[in-house]
């Protein structure tokens with residue numbers, strides 16, 4: 340074995356490079372790079388449920404180019420793969436250089452197996468998950484994760500793997516006969532092909548909080564973290580975010596809704612600040628119907644009245660894709676793929692929307708804020724955050740120098756689109772939570788409903804809030820409101836995890852734990868699919884008088900008030916007070932501790948007595 344050590348770690352590699360271990364000397368845990376998931380593939384990704392296994396890295400050579408570095412060079416079809424491991428004070432930096440056109444996918448660096456029987460994995464999907472080794476085999480492959488990391492937990496130690504070059508990759512998480520696995524698979528860039536990939540592997544204490552906080556520290560080290568005070572200094576309107584109700588009011592213009600009267604009633608019900616979205620559509624073309632209705636377009640008088648009773652108003656910034664009107668002006672902005680074809684991405688009835696190149700979205704947004712959107716207090720961009728930077732091959736695009744734009748090089752353009760240069764003093768929100776973009780925007784989204792159970796394989800945890808609570812708000816998807824609504828908002832499952840609208844008391848318990856504001860659809864009109872196969876639509880109206888809305892608002896008001904107090908603070912700890920996760924607790928930087936029972940039955944909690952189903956309480960505060 341070749342070894343390199345420091346006081347905390349020993350990295351050891353066999354002379355032929357086929358086995359690598361990392362010993363956490365202080366916590367007495369040895370992590371072995373799993374040979375089954377550490378390897379490469381020469382097959383392109385097809386049907387991923389029948390995707391072939393990785394070919395494990397075969398024998399190669401190992402050398403020590405520097406006192407703190409070991410390097411493995413492994414022959415592969417068409418060339419070689421060089422993997423370099425450099426010791427850090429509390430971890431290892433792993434760089435992978437692929438010199439082969441025949442290799443199409445590489446594990447980077449692969450899954451790590453502890454020398455302990457118990458293993459749980461920290462998964463950066465939606466607000467975060469703990470994956471445990473229960474239940475049936477499954478395979479998930481995600482192109483987009485909320486954070487560019489994953490974690491492993493065992494009895495005595497934790498492991499954090501950060502992706503330092505987090506583009507052009509898949510995150511794979513699975514349960515197989517040998518247990519649970521999670522790792523990143525890197526692929527060539529669509530424009531630039533293979534480029535060096537870097538990850539970091541850190542040893543931590545054995546808790547979700549410890550792994551999340553090491554990741555947060557890494558983002559701070561890289562200059563990729565911006566806390567609320569710095570964001571507020573550049574956009575003072577952000578102060579109004581804390582303590583607000585977030586009110587989705589539908590894409591459609593209501594047929595019977597009195598928006599102003601409804602907003603006044605919300606104000607008198609105790610909601611002093613309400614973020615309404617959308618009140619208008621910010622899109623290049625509005626000549627389409629959704630379920631027979633035109634897009635919402637409140638008048639200036641209505642907007643003034645909403646603002647006069649504590650409302651902050653946002654358009655639906657539908658810039659990510661553009662409806663094809665057949666004109667050169669519209670088609671000029673379309674993103675194109677490697678075959679220079681337009682990329683369709685949405686359809687309503689017979690209308691088709693195509694992806695728009697990012698800098699052209701910024702150009703359009705600037706013109707809108709100088710014109711019809713000048714009164715907007717905040718802005719919600721559709722899927723820009725969840726999609727992130729993407730390649731564009733359109734050689735007519737002067738805004739990226741008439742040369743192909745890589746996904747990596749598009750990231751700064753997405754940052755510009757969501758940042759203060761384009762949006763000025765406006766709160767910025769976008770669907771999906773995107774670690775890279777947290778320096779630019781303020782609100783991301785998409786969350787699971789909570790899970791619990793002694794043998795539950797997927798446990799929902801506040802990973803993103805442990806990293807970003809004092810930087811960026813993690814909201815729910817706009818149609819997953821406290822009140823139940825049809826179609827897009829219906830309760831659905833995703834790998835046996837539940838999402839959707841409704842269950843207001845459960846959502847309130849979760850939002851109290853996470854320290855985030857409530858999301859309600861209090862009034863307005865929305866479309867859904869009448870037949871998704873043919874993209875046929877219908878629409879429905881929500882009234883403030885609906886019993887379901889009133890129930891949601893009752894659950895929401897104390898959540899908004901709690902957020903006013905703790906919304907800017909760091910979430911410093913998360914703990915499951917019972918092994919089955921029915922009762923959970925969070926602690927914020929001022930000492931506020933929230934305890935919640937997210938299950939359907941009363942739970943006895945030490946020092947707290949009986950906590951009713953779907954309830955929460957503030958346990959202590961400084």
Ligand SMILES: [Zn+2]
Nearest residue numbers: 696731733736
């Ligand atoms: Zn372009």
